[in-house]
Amino acid sequence: MGLLGGLWTPELLWALSDGPRRFSELRRNCPYISAKVMTNKLRELERRNVLTRTAMPTSPPTVEYELNPHGQELLPAIRTIVDVGSRLLLREAV
């Protein structure tokens, strides 16, 4: 949980689950995460060895984030959370 911690971490990982994404793509995927928090999280996840950050020296700059094998291992957990979460939401709606 220390790793998954933070309200938005699962959502970020989720957005990365089917391939590399650029910073702005992630922002579009998770519009409620401020740039600051997003940067913090991404850096943290990089430090924790869950994803890789690749900056291309183009202009304007392009940065890609991609889950590494460690990150892939987290996916089942995220998936289950998302899954159970949506079932519960359905119930509450009723």
Added chain:
Amino acid sequence: MGLLGGLWTPELLWALSDGPRRFSELRRNCPYISAKVMTNKLRELERRNVLTRTAMPTSPPTVEYELNPHGQELLPAIRTIVDVGSRLLLREAV
């Protein structure tokens, strides 16, 4: 995640996963959770309809907490988290 949120929530649910537990048993299972946080979490989980709290009017008082069906549905998620978590810990240890 709003539901699972909080550092200790998964640990509490985990401790409850194979049957009802009394307050003091939970404290023994999760020695690092202060009584205050534990009470808060339990109350929150009760409010969220994940577990039931049963107080027996004995002396000294006895209170049992038990996952209800909603809570049971969370278990797969917790299990997966615990699972992935321990695999990652192993890696880091190496």
Added chain:
DNA sequence: CAGTATCCATTTCGATACTG
């Protein structure tokens, strides 16, 4: 585009002491 910097509000956690 992909960030940083600042400042502030909120939430969460923890230690300690007390109680029916």
Added chain:
DNA sequence: CAGTATCGAAATGGATACTG
């Protein structure tokens, strides 16, 4: 036994403005 009360520390999140 099963809590509650109080206080304070710390992490987390958000808004806004600025930059190579």
